[in-house]
Amino acid sequence: MNIGSWRTYLVTGADHSAGRETPAVVADALAGGVDVVQLREKGTDARTRYRLGLRLRELTAEAGVPLVVNDRVDLAAAVDADGVHLGRSDLPIEVAREQLGxxxxxxxxxxxxxEARAAVDAGADYLGVGAVYGTDSKDVSGDRDGIGPERVAAVADAVDVPVIGIGGIDAENAARVVEAGATGVAVVSAITAAEDPRAATEALREAVAPE
Structure with missing residues (x-):
């Protein structure tokens, strides 16, 4: 799997999806060319998230796009996801690797x-770095006012794995994050809350990887 080719990374969130069902949003994002999907959906119970994960696995497999599960190593294994994304309060990276292979x-x-160097030393394949800009999301690490593209640049210079910027990113500011050294950008509401998630994905792709 070529993680270095990930330019657009969707983090799901029904609470940011304007009342739409997550599979519909993901299907639109896949049609728009998103490179990777992360199942988040915090606030839902494990069984609901499992059923949703199975549906997203079908959609992403059909599109040839990786599926990553936020936090839950057990859920990643249960839905046959391609991997897991861990926060600092989740299982250690080494344990996740042992469990998932x-x-x-x-x-x-x-x-x-x-933090970036410690994660890479522990075996992380890529880093989600942020919050780059100010965000109301509770699922993004970093300062509420954002760490800025300058910190993204510092992290990218310090590690040899792909860096994905996250937090407060949209099509208007995404290019600055990539110019700072990020491989790509991860978003929630920039796609999920958009009136047209497919068009929003296409606009984000154009911002970070113009033809």
Whole structure:
């Protein structure tokens, strides 16, 4: 799996989806060319998230796009996801690797160079770095006012794995994050809350990887 080709990364969130069902939003994002989907859906019970994960696995497999599960190593295994993304309060990276196997993708959140280096030393395949800009999301690490593209640049210079910027990113500011050294950008509401998630995905792709 070429993580270095991930330019647009969708993090699901029904609470940011304007009343739409998550599978419909994901289907639109896949049609728009999103590179990877992360199942988040915090606030839902495990069984609901499992059923949703199975549906998203079908959609992403059909599109040839990786599916990553937020936080839950057990759920990632249960839905046959391609990997897991871990925050600093989740299971250690080494344990996730043991549980999911050597072929699984294991990503980790970081907001400082020290955190980034520690995660890579523990075996992280990629880093979600943020919050780059101010965000109301409770699922993004970092300062409420954002760490800025400058910190993204510092992290990208300090590690040798792909860096995905996250937090307060949309089609208007995404290019600055990539120019700072990020491989790509991860978004929630920039796609899920958009009137047309497919068009929003296409606009984000154009911003970070113009033809």
């Amino acid at each position: 050597s072929d699984a993708v294991v990503g980790a959140s970081a907001s400082t160079v020290a």
